[in-house]
Amino acid sequence: MVKRLATxxxxxxxxxxxxxxxQSVMVSVQYDPFNTNIxxxxxxxxxSRVARDPITMHTSRRSNSDxxxxxxxxxVRSDQEFQLGTAxxxxxxxxxxxYVAKLAEQAERYDEMVEAMKNVAKMDVELTVxxxxxxxxxxxxxxxxxxxxxxxxxxxxxxEESRGNEHNAKRxxxxxQKVETELINICxxxxxxxxxxxxxxxxxxxxRVFYYKMKGDYYxxxxxxxxxxDRKVVAxxxxxxxETATTTAESELPPTHPIRLGLALNFSVFYYEIMNSPERAxxxxxxxxxxxxxxxxxxxxxxxxDSTLIMQLLRDxxxxxxxxxxxxxxxxxxxxxxxxxxxxIF
Numbered sequence: 001m002v003k004r005l006a007t008x009x010x011x012x013x014x015x016x017x018x019x020x021x022x023q024s025v026m027v028s029v030q031y032d033p034f035n036t037n038i039x040x041x042x043x044x045x046x047x048s049r050v051a052r053d054p055i056t057m058h059t060s061r062r063s064n065s066d067x068x069x070x071x072x073x074x075x076v077r078s079d080q081e082f083q084l085g086t087a088x089x090x091x092x093x094x095x096x097x098x099y100v101a102k103l104a105e106q107a108e109r110y111d112e113m114v115e116a117m118k119n120v121a122k123m124d125v126e127l128t129v130x131x132x133x134x135x136x137x138x139x140x141x142x143x144x145x146x147x148x149x150x151x152x153x154x155x156x157x158x159x160e161e162s163r164g165n166e167h168n169a170k171r172x173x174x175x176x177q178k179v180e181t182e183l184i185n186i187c188x189x190x191x192x193x194x195x196x197x198x199x200x201x202x203x204x205x206x207x208r209v210f211y212y213k214m215k216g217d218y219y220x221x222x223x224x225x226x227x228x229x230d231r232k233v234v235a236x237x238x239x240x241x242x243e244t245a246t247t248t249a250e251s252e253l254p255p256t257h258p259i260r261l262g263l264a265l266n267f268s269v270f271y272y273e274i275m276n277s278p279e280r281a282x283x284x285x286x287x288x289x290x291x292x293x294x295x296x297x298x299x300x301x302x303x304x305x306d307s308t309l310i311m312q313l314l315r316d317x318x319x320x321x322x323x324x325x326x327x328x329x330x331x332x333x334x335x336x337x338x339x340x341x342x343x344x345i346f
Contacts, residue, residue, distance in 0.1 A: 094120055101134045113138035118189075121197045132210060139190050143221060146186065150179045150225060180225055187218045194218075205252025206259060212245035213263045216270065223274045235274050242267045255291035256299045258306035264288030265314055272321060282321050289314045 097119045104113035117135040120127065127135065153176040160169040198211045219238035223231050246267065249260040264284060272281035292311055299307055 094123060094125070098131060098134065101138065105134070105137065108141075110138050110141035114142055118193055121193050124197055124201045126201050126203060126207065127198070132207065136210075136214065139186070139218075143183065143186050143190075143218070146179055146183050147221060147224070150176060150183065153179060154225075183221065183225065187222050190218055191215060205248055206257075209245050209249045209253060209259050209263060212241050212248065213259070213266065216241035216245060217266055220266070220270050220274055238270060238274065242270060254295060254298065255288070256295050256303070256307050258303050258310055261288060261292060261307055261310040261314070265310055265317070268314070268317065272317075278321050282318060285314045285318050285321075289318065 097116045101113045101116035101120075104110065104116060113134070117131065117138055120131055121135060153172055157169055157172040157176060160172060194211050194215050199208070199215075202208050202211060216238045219234045219241060222234040223238060226234055242263070245263050249257075249263055253260040255261075265288070268281040268285040268288075270281075271277045271284060289311055292307065
């Protein structure tokens, strides 16, 4: 079908027209930048017909008529061809971004890996499992190095304070706050991508659990160093995200699914570390472990390794936490971020 686009001073399609007397007329038409080579039959200017350059999409002509204006643009292109061309450009961009992300991962250039996968996420399409994992791994490494830096600096800062070396402690504090700013920016970045692109574009229950778990994780990372009311706000957001992920996981995924198990692992760490609730953490971890054990014979070979690994981490945390509880006889000493030896996954 040939599309004929009539122009007017209020043309919503982006085609501009001009009316003038004895002056040059320049007409611009905006199309998909990846598909600019569209054959144009002609443009009518006054009573004359002028061929339009199919590459530049511009034409200029002086007219002796009283009114020189564009009256129509005729595009020899079908709706189906237009949609196909746009889809091909989008697909090519997506493949390129994914390939760049893989290269960046191999080169351990995780900031660039994140940028490449953000471009894919912003296409507002449902990510494949591979794309989802690339995005997660990229951010895991970007945030992980800063979290490690923060813990080291906080430990050194405490030692300097205990020695009464206030001058050094002040220097370290300033450096630690710089790292905290980086952590905040990274978390805000991925949380915006999740809320604005990933969650609205996902339809599968597995993806929904994955993204809400991610959301809970990154709010938890903020809660690791925030204080006062700021800490309460991000902790509440983390709790809500984990609860939403858990509700979906229980209805959409089997107990042995690695994403459901990973969610239970990280949610239990949230209760232990952020909410200071070791009893609740142990209950959640034990429930997830027991449910998975009861259905272990249904576990498919593809996810067996991942699922059993996470189950082992759940059991290790349970052993550690129950030992702490029994040793203190109810007076539980909560591990700090500085020396935590329990396990969580990204």
